[in-house]
Structure formats: C-alpha cells, structure tokens
Amino acid sequence: MIDSATQHQAIGRLFELVRNGDVDNLEFTHLDSLIYGGLEQTYQVTDADREQRTIQTTAV
Structure with a gap:
C-alpha cells in the first residue's frame, strides 16, 4: 500500500493523462x-467482482 501523499500524486497524474488523452502508454x-x-483493498473486492468488471468492460 502506498502512503496518502503518493496516492494523491498518482491520482492527479492519472487525471492529467486522461485529460490529455494519453491513455495508451505504460505510465497510464x-x-x-x-x-x-x-x-480493491479499500472496498474488499472479491474474485466475483473482478469477473463482473471484466465482463462489463468487454461488453461495452
């Protein structure tokens, strides 16, 4: 698990990448x-939840 400052920076950078359309790279x-x-750790995601997410994203 990462500390909250690093997590905040990661979310900010992820937002920048999405906003700029840079979503097809290793950093993203x-x-x-x-x-x-x-x-997933915070909300205790199960394997069934992961499978449902995969099905939903591939169906879109």
Whole structure:
C-alpha cells in the first residue's frame, strides 16, 4: 500500500493523462493499476467482482 501523499500524486497524474488523452502508454497503465489496487483493498473486492468488471468492460 502506498502512503496518502503518493496516492494523491498518482491520482492527479492519472487525471492529467486522461485529460490529455494519453491513455495508451505504460505510465497510464501503471498508475491505473496502482489506483485500482488501492480501491480493491479499500472496498474488499472479491474474485466475483473482478469477473463482473471484466465482463462489463468487454461488453461495452
């Protein structure tokens, strides 16, 4: 788990990347994974939740 200052910076940078349309690069992928990992720990995501998310994102 990362500290709150680092987490805040990561969210800010992720927002900048999205706003600029820079979502097809390694930095975006890494930050996205980092943020989702933190959310999964906070909200205790189960394997069933992950499967549902995968199905929803591939159906869109």
